[in-house]
Amino acid sequence: MEDQKIKRVYVWEIPVRIYHWLNALVVVTLAVTGYLIGNPLAIQSSAEAYLGYWFGTVRFIHFVAAFIFFFNFLFRIYWGFAGNKYADWKNFIPYTKKYIRECYDVLKLDILHIKVKPFISVGHNALAGLTYFLTFLAFLFQSITGFGMYSAMSDSFFPKLFAWVVPFLGGDFAVRQWHHLMMWFFIIFAVVHVYIVFYHDYVERRGVLSSMAGGWKFIEKDKPT
Template sequence: MLRRIFVFSASLRIWHWINFLAIMVLFFTGLYIGTPYFTTSSGYEATYAYEKNITMGFIRFLHFSAGYVLLFSFLFRIFIAFFRKGDRLFIPKFWTIEYWQGLKETVMEYLFIKEHRPMIRNPLARTAYFFVYLMIFFMIATGFGMYGLSDPDGFWASLFGWVVWSLGGEFEAHYWHHIVAWLIILFFILHVYFVSREDFTHKNGEVSSMFSGVKFFEKEPVDIDDVK
């Protein structure tokens, strides 16, 4: 008989989907800002561009608006971490033998060599999420740092301007902003694959859990204390 375990709070699920939408808008508008005519070979003549609402000004407005959503979403994620055990921000315990054993076990599972023990969040997922949070913070810091360049004495320049110059200047900040954006998209692709694979092989509701908050297990997960 499958055991029903509540894993993801409503707050965490709302954050997940808002974060996803903000990142998608940021990624595609960012592509357009970096390469304005990536949609066609030559782009639209100015008159028709206005008719189709794809002027650079409008795209930049969408990009910056989604940037604010991502910022407040990130702050919201930190906020809810203090109110529920299962919503904590986990730092992988790189210094423990158990972490490396669990990581090896998970990799063997994904290589179809050996099935891992039931886990709510396996060590590989914990590690990936940890670095994704760092990448999101990096994108916020570099994004608003570059945004603040238009007003060197303004709030964003004061808060994140140092990030731009610590990377070597505006060009280098743009470069790393672009690279990390692609790393986040790579994570997204792998994330979709792994959660779909987990749901298909173990029938544990991995995909639906981000809608219902619930996962199903035949045996008690080894990390059950993380949510209770």
């Protein structure tokens, strides 16, 4: 059946989708284990310490997830140069007037509900792209501080690359504090992110929610993109 009004656009390629869901999984894991490391539950037992290792396991999961998170993030940066135009790095950095104007338009249309000339952003809209750019900075900050703290208890070369972070920020305590505070950025981002996706799916019905599963969006042909 050929629909005259709607065209299908393949927006998110497989690597982007895998990146997205892997990232979602490890970020949730990192936030949960990270919160536990900061505020451990005191599950006491009368057993001797050598019989238990649950807190050590929580930390181990945090570290493994951190490595996956970091290299997944590196891969996404690579894909910003290798992927299709919707995955391109240019979607994330506000370096043109047009980009900034679109940010304002999205703000008016979707956040403040002020009428503007109708337009469609097929991939990320400019404001979303900018927000993801901020999250990439947060990813970077969290990776640097995390591996900085990790470097002291590791002999392998990779975490050692981050050993400069601790003296730079004035000791482990400060690094831990910033790392912990930044966790809340991730939590709040996730809440807003999920809501906004539902909002777009509800109001625009272009298949945003399922696009990250199948890769396709459905765009009206008669509206300017």
